Amino acid sequence: MKTTLGISAENREIVAHDLAKLLADEFVLYTKTLNAHWNLEGMDFxxxxxxxxxxxxxxAEIVDGVAERIRQLDHYAPATLKNFLQLTHLTEQDGGGNDSRSLTAKxxxxxxxxIEFIRGTIGEFQEAHHDAGTSDYVTGLMETHEKIAWMLRAHLK
Incomplete structure (x- = not known):
């Protein structure tokens, strides 16, 4: 069945590819957050x-939302660890401490x-690829990350 969203197939493919990178970042961050939760040590445990x-x-909710947005554009979400590690902008970090300060900083x-990656896609999605829906979606997602970053930053002061 043909997908008719008012966005060309070429533009949907480009947007879906950028969302796949975002999904990989979100999944890696999810895993790193689990690591922090599981391996935390210290007086404030x-x-x-x-x-x-x-x-x-x-x-986890964010990961699911990004994957569903990719599917809304009629593309398949990457769903293997291999794909995520190939697509992500984030790096895995070994060591560095399991105290709250170290884990929070990571x-x-x-x-x-x-946040920086999303900020770079907002205008592109809207203007170059005529996808106001995804632009709006990632704007909201960026705001969520900004609030989390603010709270994490406050823990470090």
Missing amino acids: HSVHLYFEELYKQS LLSDHESI
């Missing part, structure tokens, strides 16, 4: 452990990287 749990649950850095 309980409160930060619960906070990281909130973050990974929110992250998560903050990744949220800020995702």
Whole structure:
């Protein structure tokens, strides 16, 4: 069945490809947030452990939302770890400590990287690819990451 969304097939493909990169970033961040939740140590363990749990649950919802947006554009979401690691802008980090300060700083850095990536796509989706829906979607997603980054940053002060 032909997809008619008012966006050309070529533009949908370009947007879906950028969303696939975003999905990979979101999935890697989700995994890193789980790592922080599971491996946290320190005097503030309980409160930060619960906070990281909130973050990974929110992250799981974001991953699902990005994948569904790709499907709305009639493309398939990448769904393997191999694909995610090939597409992501984020890096895996070993070591560096399992204290709340170290883990929070790592998560903050990744949220800020995702914010920068999204900010670079908003206008392009709208203007170059005529996809106001995805532009609006990622704007909301960027605002979510900005709020999380603000809260993570506040923990580090």
